[in-house]
Amino acid sequence: MGQSIIEKIWEQHIVHQEEGKPDLLYIDLHLVHEVTSPQAFSGLRMKGRTVRRPDKTFATMDHNIPTDNRKVINDKIALNQMTTLEKNCEEFQIPLAGIDHPDQGIVHVIGPELGLTQPGMTIVCGDSHTSTHGAFGSIAFGIGTSEVEHVLATQTIWRQKPKTLKIEINGKRQQGVSAKDVILYVLSQYGFDFGTGHVIEYTGEVIDHMSMEERMTICNMSIEGGARAGLVNPDETTFSYLRGRKYVPTGEAFEQLVTKWQSLVSDEDATYDRVITMDAANIAPMVSWGTNPAMTSKVTDSIPTSSDYETAVEKKSLESALKYMGLEEGQKIEDIQIQHVFIGSCTNSRLEDLREAASVIKGNKVHPDVRALVVPGSQTVKSLAEEEGLDEIFREAGFEWRDSGCSMCLSMNNDIVPSGEHCASTSNRNFEGRQGSGARTHLVSPIMAAAAAIHGHFVDVRKMVERQPVR
Amino acid sequence: MTGFKTLKEKAIAFDRANVDTDQIIPKQFLKRIEKTGFGQYLFYEWRYMADGSLNPTFELNQDKNQHASILIANENFGCGSSREHAPWALLDYGFKVILAPSFADIFHQNCMKNGVLPIALPKEQIVQLLEKGKQQPYQLEVNLEKQTIGDETGFQVSFEIDAYWKTMLMNGWDEIEITLQLADHITAYEQALR
Numbered sequence: 001m002g003q004s005i006i007e008k009i010w011e012q013h014i015v016h017q018e019e020g021k022p023d024l025l026y027i028d029l030h031l032v033h034e035v036t037s038p039q040a041f042s043g044l045r046m047k048g049r050t051v052r053r054p055d056k057t058f059a060t061m062d063h064n065i066p067t068d069n070r071k072v073i074n075d076k077i078a079l080n081q082m083t084t085l086e087k088n089c090e091e092f093q094i095p096l097a098g099i100d101h102p103d104q105g106i107v108h109v110i111g112p113e114l115g116l117t118q119p120g121m122t123i124v125c126g127d128s129h130t131s132t133h134g135a136f137g138s139i140a141f142g143i144g145t146s147e148v149e150h151v152l153a154t155q156t157i158w159r160q161k162p163k164t165l166k167i168e169i170n171g172k173r174q175q176g177v178s179a180k181d182v183i184l185y186v187l188s189q190y191g192f193d194f195g196t197g198h199v200i201e202y203t204g205e206v207i208d209h210m211s212m213e214e215r216m217t218i219c220n221m222s223i224e225g226g227a228r229a230g231l232v233n234p235d236e237t238t239f240s241y242l243r244g245r246k247y248v249p250t251g252e253a254f255e256q257l258v259t260k261w262q263s264l265v266s267d268e269d270a271t272y273d274r275v276i277t278m279d280a281a282n283i284a285p286m287v288s289w290g291t292n293p294a295m296t297s298k299v300t301d302s303i304p305t306s307s308d309y310e311t312a313v314e315k316k317s318l319e320s321a322l323k324y325m326g327l328e329e330g331q332k333i334e335d336i337q338i339q340h341v342f343i344g345s346c347t348n349s350r351l352e353d354l355r356e357a358a359s360v361i362k363g364n365k366v367h368p369d370v371r372a373l374v375v376p377g378s379q380t381v382k383s384l385a386e387e388e389g390l391d392e393i394f395r396e397a398g399f400e401w402r403d404s405g406c407s408m409c410l411s412m413n414n415d416i417v418p419s420g421e422h423c424a425s426t427s428n429r430n431f432e433g434r435q436g437s438g439a440r441t442h443l444v445s446p447i448m449a450a451a452a453a454i455h456g457h458f459v460d461v462r463k464m465v466e467r468q469p470v471r
Numbered sequence: 472m473t474g475f476k477t478l479k480e481k482a483i484a485f486d487r488a489n490v491d492t493d494q495i496i497p498k499q500f501l502k503r504i505e506k507t508g509f510g511q512y513l514f515y516e517w518r519y520m521a522d523g524s525l526n527p528t529f530e531l532n533q534d535k536n537q538h539a540s541i542l543i544a545n546e547n548f549g550c551g552s553s554r555e556h557a558p559w560a561l562l563d564y565g566f567k568v569i570l571a572p573s574f575a576d577i578f579h580q581n582c583m584k585n586g587v588l589p590i591a592l593p594k595e596q597i598v599q600l601l602e603k604g605k606q607q608p609y610q611l612e613v614n615l616e617k618q619t620i621g622d623e624t625g626f627q628v629s630f631e632i633d634a635y636w637k638t639m640l641m642n643g644w645d646e647i648e649i650t651l652q653l654a655d656h657i658t659a660y661e662q663a664l665r
């Protein structure tokens with residue numbers, strides 16, 4: 001019987017197996033950032049332990065790094081976390097893309113960008129959106145601080161074998177429908193916990209034709225569906241993305257890797273614990289209106305009403321979400337006024353995202369009631385965008401152009417949405433208080449955010465884009 | 472972690488249900504970079520008055536309860552977020568054992584991982600223990616090997632614990648220790664990769 005890529009990678013990484021216990025799994029790449037690592041390092045120090053494979057570990061700082069002025073860091077606690085990471089990396093010999101390093105960026109943006117992320121790998125990081133790296137055909141998942149320490153010390157982790165879920169997306173997307181809309185649509189249809197206990201394999205025509213950037217956006221939000229991880233089979237798109245990247249071998253060595261990676265692809269007759277099939281033609285630009293990512297509708301729709309739900313629990317959660325969001329049942333999505341636009345985060349802050357947003361922004365102005373910022377996912381993305389003149393387009397329209405970091409995705413630095421105000425955000429979580437206490441987040445694609453910035457409310461970006469039908 | 476087989480120490484009656492991790496350690500203390508030192512912030516909102524002085528009515532602040540290492544609480548202890556800072560704070564304060572009718576899942580797991588022993592006992596037994604603990608300074612003996620808890624008046628009950636975690640706690644191993652015992656397997660795996 002055939003195997004899926006998930007099973008193949010899993011089996012290749014088992015170091016030890018024992019009745020009644022999880023599998024001990026080898027980890028190929030451990031990414032580290034400033035917020036979830038300090039206690040793990042001090043744990044090592046207390047026990048006199050070392051980092052087993054600093055060469056398979058890579059650190060950066062992104063969560064509470066300032067994105068406006070890097071010379072002056074006023075937040076003493078944030079500064080302490082950053083200098084602690086510097087010291088830890090020095091002591092344990094771990095490569096670090098620190099605050100002044102040209103490779104610095106959001107951990108899930110720089111892994112792929114530097115070619116650290118490769119097909120067939122097991123990848124962990126003390127951060128739930130580690131699922132992003134699955135776009136390359138790897139099993140990538142977030143871990144807690146004790147587990148960060150465990151991986152540092154042993155390069156392994158104990159994990160129960162996951163269940164497998166195949167999501168097949170067929171057909172063609174309409175123009176103006178982004179990868180972000182595809183994953184938001186999946187969440188709107190199947191809820192925030194449909195993936196519990198599973199690793200998702202995304203397949204089908206739509207995924208096959210997606211760029212690596214788009215696949216990363218999809219895999220990034222697997223966690224919002226409760227899945228342990230999400231991945232895409234590696235193909236020519238994957239290999240050509242990786243060819244020539246900083247940490248990828250060159251020449252013959254690379255071609256040998258490609259041959260190995262090709263063998264990972266799911267067999268035709270592979271079976272799954274669960275399969276979901278959908279048609280891309282049904283997907284429209286999406287906007288989240290509630291306080292979890294599944295509370296999302298098409299931009300042309302209205303916010304649901306209590307009668308759309310059956311159970312008392314659902315009715316209650318609609319009510320409390322709308323109360324927090326300051327919205328009404330049945331209100332048209334296009335009538336939601338916004339005061340902030342955030343283009344950034346590990347979901348949508350890559351060069352392609354910025355290009356698309358800029359194509360909508362070009363020649364327009366940010367609405368006078370709106371404050372808009374672009375936070376590139378990495379310093380590399382930032383400089384590439386500047387080479388293309390994208391920064392000029394954003395600046396001229398009235399956007400702030402920042403240094404890279406997590407920024408307004410979780411507002412641990414100073415980039416905060418004030419209480420009661422609405423933000424069109426390209427990030428991945430719209431939980432209460434995520435972008436600041438009382439802040440009201442609407443998750444959208446980069447082009448939808450760009451369109452909202454111009455109009456001051458949500459608009460159907462399909463009316464604005466005049467590109468050829470995509471792929 | 473230091474392993475323990477038996478432990479005979481002071482127990483506090485902490486007659487509260489649904490104690491969540493926000494109450495165990497409030498979020499303003501999560502930005503620290505250490506795993507230790509959280510003990511001073513344990514139960515922060517309850518333990519201190521607005522002016523920073525000790526709240527004299529709070530259980531931990533009473534004379535008879537000083538230097539306790541066993542906490543007797545009510546159901547659903549440790550509910551809320553998954554923060555590992557909760558067991559870190561309890562351990563740093565000096566608690567090694569927590570007795571309650573039930574625990575929240577992730578908290579229970581986090582305790583084991585950090586060498587705190589959470590013991591679930593039937594509600595009637597907890598009620599009994601709470602009564603005793605409220606009266607006077609109270610000592611309990613926890614025998615992990617035999618899986619029993621008793622006091623000097625002849626009170627004696629047994630408890631359940633997962634065999635895997637029992638071995639870990641008795642030996643003072645953490646998960647890393649267990650894994651390091653498999654270092655040969657890891658090395659062999661790495662060599663096969665080359």
Ligand code: SF4
Pocket residue numbers: 062063106107108127129345346347405406409410427428
């Ligand atoms: S951008 Fe947001 S979701 Fe991504 S790693 Fe940073 S805080 Fe987490």
